[in-house]
Amino acid sequence: MTHSPATTPTRREDVATGSATLRALQVTALLSVINLAWQFVTAGQLFPRGGPVELHAAGAIALHVLTGLAAIAAALHRRTTRGAWWPTALAAVVFVLSFVQANVGGYSTLAIHIPGALVLTGGAVWITAWAFTRAPRRSVDAAEPSRRSPRT
DSSP states (O other): OOOOTTTSOOHHHHHHHHHHHHHHHHHHHHHHHHHHHHHHHHHHHHTTTOOOHHHHHHHHHHHHHHHHHHHHHHHHHHHHHTOOSHHHHHHHHHHHHHHHHHHTOSGGGHHHHHHHHHHHHHHHHHHHHHHHHOOOOOOGGGSOGGGSOOOO
């Protein structure tokens, strides 16, 4: 696809879009980790006397949504910044693992469900940490005054 001067994205637009997609990834990834903490709390309430199964199930649905949005945000961020592919792949794996977890979430399959929860959490935390250690690229106009080109 060719761009005419009127449709060619500028560096400033690329930076703004990259910043927006990075912020979306940061928010959705962090919400996923917070949701996983909720899942651990509600799971802990289920034993030994039973507990809020409905709350744990609702948290699982929210986890599907949040990890799906995080995977989309990671893909959009990669597309706009032409960055590394692995964060998108890991976010997609975390999304798929949330469904595997839901599938093996019964009392009889806890030997699979609990280690799976740890793997899922590790992936979600890794994506979140990666997202928060990225710095959006700054445009030349946003650089410090000493680095700007002199105006005549």
